[in-house]
Amino acid sequence: MKIAILDYAAGNVTSVLRAIQHLGYDADITPGPQEVTAADKVIFPGVGAAASCMRELQARGLDQALHDVAAAGTPLLGICVGMQLLFEHSEEDGGVDCVGLFEGSVKKFDLDDKTLKVPHMGWNAVTFADDVLGKEIPDQSHFYFVHSYYCAPKDKAFHLAGATHGHEFCAGVRKDNVAAVQFHPEKSGPVGLQLLKNFLESP
Amino acid sequence: MSLSKRIIICLDVRDGQVTKGIKFKGNVDLGDPVEYAKKYYEQGVDELVFYDITASAEKRGIFLDVVQRVAAEIFIPFSVGGGIRDLDTMRAVLLAGAEKVSVNSPAVRTPEIIKQGAEAFGAQCVVLGMDAKRVEVSEAIPSGYEVVIDGGRTPMGMDAVEWAQEAEALGAGEICLNAIDTDGVRDGYELNITRKVADAVSIPVIASGGGGTPQHLIDAVTTGGAEAALIASMVHYGDYTVDSIKKDMRAAGVLVR
Numbered sequence: 001m002k003i004a005i006l007d008y009a010a011g012n013v014t015s016v017l018r019a020i021q022h023l024g025y026d027a028d029i030t031p032g033p034q035e036v037t038a039a040d041k042v043i044f045p046g047v048g049a050a051a052s053c054m055r056e057l058q059a060r061g062l063d064q065a066l067h068d069v070a071a072a073g074t075p076l077l078g079i080c081v082g083m084q085l086l087f088e089h090s091e092e093d094g095g096v097d098c099v100g101l102f103e104g105s106v107k108k109f110d111l112d113d114k115t116l117k118v119p120h121m122g123w124n125a126v127t128f129a130d131d132v133l134g135k136e137i138p139d140q141s142h143f144y145f146v147h148s149y150y151c152a153p154k155d156k157a158f159h160l161a162g163a164t165h166g167h168e169f170c171a172g173v174r175k176d177n178v179a180a181v182q183f184h185p186e187k188s189g190p191v192g193l194q195l196l197k198n199f200l201e202s203p
Numbered sequence: 204m205s206l207s208k209r210i211i212i213c214l215d216v217r218d219g220q221v222t223k224g225i226k227f228k229g230n231v232d233l234g235d236p237v238e239y240a241k242k243y244y245e246q247g248v249d250e251l252v253f254y255d256i257t258a259s260a261e262k263r264g265i266f267l268d269v270v271q272r273v274a275a276e277i278f279i280p281f282s283v284g285g286g287i288r289d290l291d292t293m294r295a296v297l298l299a300g301a302e303k304v305s306v307n308s309p310a311v312r313t314p315e316i317i318k319q320g321a322e323a324f325g326a327q328c329v330v331l332g333m334d335a336k337r338v339e340v341s342e343a344i345p346s347g348y349e350v351v352i353d354g355g356r357t358p359m360g361m362d363a364v365e366w367a368q369e370a371e372a373l374g375a376g377e378i379c380l381n382a383i384d385t386d387g388v389r390d391g392y393e394l395n396i397t398r399k400v401a402d403a404v405s406i407p408v409i410a411s412g413g414g415g416t417p418q419h420l421i422d423a424v425t426t427g428g429a430e431a432a433l434i435a436s437m438v439h440y441g442d443y444t445v446d447s448i449k450k451d452m453r454a455a456g457v458l459v460r
Contacts, residue, residue, distance in 0.1 A: 121206075122206045123207045123209065188278070188279070190278075
């Protein structure tokens with residue numbers, strides 16, 4: 001199985017690779033759209049700000065590659081900023097048009113309770129909808145989050161996972177072969193590894 | 204539900220070995236950092252800190268090798284402190300697999316390093332480590348806690364609360380607040396300064412210095428207002444496990460993973 005991890009100069013993608021290797025698989029960290037569209041599984045990780053990430057994606061032709069992967073039916077997993085960039089638009093950096101595989105936008109946490117910190121950083125409980133990614137993961141398991149913005153899908157039918165920080169927010173989405181999570185499975189201990197395993201083992 | 208409070212275990216690493224300073228005896232080596240990291244990972248620790256206490260630059264390679272080996276074995280965030288002076292030393296440990304860097308004395312001398320790190324790697328990457336010591340309240344030190352550096356040897360004439368606010372403005376993502384007076388004594392965290400700093404900034408504060416019993420951690424994240432508590436010897440010597448501490452925290456109504 002060929003697994004591609006998108007390399008677009010956004011944060012530490014090697015931690016995703018290490019987790020995959022720990023599960024007994026291997027993957028290519030690649031900046032090339034051809035390698036991405038030719039893969040059997042694609043992971044779109046990310047740490048960083050929306051505007052610079054989108055610029056790098058576009059410069060490498062990876063935004064189009066993500067559309068091609070989605071259309072071809074290849075399983076795709078977005079992580080953190082990799083989830084946010086799959087939406088149409090982000091409020092970050094004064095407003096950025098993104099890849100647009102999911103209808104909806106990415107908004108900044110604006111919380112009434114000022115004792116709650118932004119960025120939302122640390123371990124939070126996640127509830128999964130019925131989905132292969134949540135297989136063998138107990139309800140309300142804690143995953144590791146680091147983000148100041150959250151995704152607001154137009155259609156609730158795409159909700160894959162949810163968590164609460166001041167208010168409920170969408171912690172994961174799924175549309176056919178394209179799934180994404182706001183937390184970092186590669187940094188979420190055994191339940192995070194289980195989620196990655198579910199992704200790698202699902203058809 | 205919301206964010207759970209974190210337990211962070213600190214490992215001092217010298218020449219590739221976990222080490223612990225014992226009064227009048229110097230340092231004793233406890234063993235392989237990777238084995239310690241795996242043990243605490245399996246016990247359910249939320250985060251780890253590796254502190255490089257190797258003074259010499261030529262031994263830096265050994266430490267980076269430790270970071271790489273740890274990153275291949277544990278899948279939770281961990282940070283690295285000690286020897287972080289500039290963007291190059293930050294980049295080296297982040298590329299080796301650390302999630303965050305902790306910068307202490309060099310940030311006091313050159314505050315710009317916080318800003319540069321946050322801009323280059325993101326604010327979530329940069330932890331300000333701060334040592335604070337109780338002093339007389341004065342015009343220069345209105346909180347009664349002074350910033351000290353070089354492991355507590357050099358008083359800086361700066362107020363701990365004001366320095367925390369300045370570091371936040373420069374882009375620090377977290378503050379690890381170590382109270383020199385209680386450090387190593389295992390008699391409880393300095394709740395007073397912890398609360399003052401936690402109230403003064405909007406970024407998470409990690410209480411450090413003095414953790415000896417589960418009740419101390421409970422106090423730190425309730426009375427002290429900390430998001431996390433740092434511990435070391437109370438688990439290194441096997442007096443407690445992460446599970447046993449979390450069990451007590453849960454029983455006290457603290458939300459933990």
